[in-house]
Amino acid sequence: MELRQLRLFVAVSEAGSLLKASAQVHLAQPALGQQIAALEAELAAPLFVRSSRGMALTPAGSVFLEHAKVVLADAERARLAVREALDAPRGEVAIGLPTTVALVATLPLLRACRERLPQVRLKLVEGYSGFVREWLLSGRLDLALLYGDAPEPGLAKQPLLDDRLVLVTGVAAGRVPRRIGLASLARWPLVLPGREHGLRRLIDEACAPAGVQLDVVAEIESLGSVKRAVEEGIGSTILAAGAVAEEVAAGRLRTIAIDSPAMRRRVVRVLGTARPQTVACAAVDALVVDVLRDMARSSAWPATWIGP
Numbered sequence: 001m002e003l004r005q006l007r008l009f010v011a012v013s014e015a016g017s018l019l020k021a022s023a024q025v026h027l028a029q030p031a032l033g034q035q036i037a038a039l040e041a042e043l044a045a046p047l048f049v050r051s052s053r054g055m056a057l058t059p060a061g062s063v064f065l066e067h068a069k070v071v072l073a074d075a076e077r078a079r080l081a082v083r084e085a086l087d088a089p090r091g092e093v094a095i096g097l098p099t100t101v102a103l104v105a106t107l108p109l110l111r112a113c114r115e116r117l118p119q120v121r122l123k124l125v126e127g128y129s130g131f132v133r134e135w136l137l138s139g140r141l142d143l144a145l146l147y148g149d150a151p152e153p154g155l156a157k158q159p160l161l162d163d164r165l166v167l168v169t170g171v172a173a174g175r176v177p178r179r180i181g182l183a184s185l186a187r188w189p190l191v192l193p194g195r196e197h198g199l200r201r202l203i204d205e206a207c208a209p210a211g212v213q214l215d216v217v218a219e220i221e222s223l224g225s226v227k228r229a230v231e232e233g234i235g236s237t238i239l240a241a242g243a244v245a246e247e248v249a250a251g252r253l254r255t256i257a258i259d260s261p262a263m264r265r266r267v268v269r270v271l272g273t274a275r276p277q278t279v280a281c282a283a284v285d286a287l288v289v290d291v292l293r294d295m296a297r298s299s300a301w302p303a304t305w306i307g308p
Contacts, residue, residue: 001042003075006068008035009047013065017054073139074275081278089283090119096132096144097124099223100199101267104242104301105145105292112291113284120280129198136272142281143288147198147265154273160292160307161267165203166255168227168244169236173254182210182260189217189235191226199265203238206262227253240265241302267292267303 008025012032015021022029040047047061057065080091097105106124113122125132125141135141137154149159167188169176185207192214193200207214217235220226227244230237231252238258247253269288271277277285289307296305 001039003072005035005039006072008032009039010065010068010072012036012048012055013057013061016056020054070139077275077278080280081276088119089117089280091278091280092121092123093143093278093281093284094123094125094141095284095288096135096141096146097126098129098132098146098198099126100240100243101145102126103223104240104245104295108291108295108300109288112287116287117280117283120284122284133270136270137274139272139275141272142277143285144270145288145292146268146270149266149268156271156273157268158270158289158307159266159268160289160305161296161301161303162306163240163242163265163267163301163303165238165258165263165265166241166244167236167258168230168239169254169256170230170233171251171254172233173236176254176256179257179259182207182258182263183212185214185238185258186212187215189215191218191220191229191235191237192216193221193226194219197221199239202265203263206260238263245302266306269307 008021008027011025012018012021015024018029018032018036022032025032027035036048043060043064045060045064046058047064048055049058095109102124106126109124110122113120125135127135129146132141132144132146133152133155136144145160146157147163149157151157167180167185169188192203195201195204203214218229220229223239223243226237226239227247229235231247241255244253244255248255269285271285292301293305293307295301296303
């Protein structure tokens, strides 16, 4: 099985016929048909259903298509890695960020990359932690910043920050204390994400051993909507301090420290172990660690640095 055969197979599957694909790959239709037939013979399985309307993938062909795309993507990564090793880091690097991390880290990472790695093009992908994890495992992302340092198959994690959670209130709440105990949270009407959300699970797990029953007046999955609801006085919320730094600086929200070691989230840098890093990815990986370290030490990210 050769890479050329895989490229031809993908071309036929996307074109839907030998005639259309032959024009795209600049190969005579009979020769293209022979390559597909040889591939089917090697796999001992029909990859296409032939008809007067063209060629459609069989179930086996659909499975093989996904694997062929991964192999071709890895081959391209290897080619780029060799080229990059001869020069300055270049190319695209995709980083996955949960929304609360993206709020704090996106602009500093972009600025630092433009300054230190001008030939690298960052692709920042924001999403729920579960989606980011799946994209990393599937190879759609090169690295990610996630919460939680528990070991997971296929992922290499490096703890970087302990991000403290705070009670967030609107300015109309009147005079509020600077710190409260965990039990005092029961007295605050709260707007929180649903129970399946990672942040909500952490909050519930922190409160359960202490018997703290939270007064959740609304569940909202959108971080922006949660913050707007708090600004409007609908309730308070619990978030990482960095997620509301802009609103606090503008005088629209206030934060109250929570005296509980359980009220923190560990930020980790995560790499997939199935594929080697490109030169550009390794450079961005080091850059991410440097930027987050500087942010923590300068209090631009109100978290505790625990990384290298």
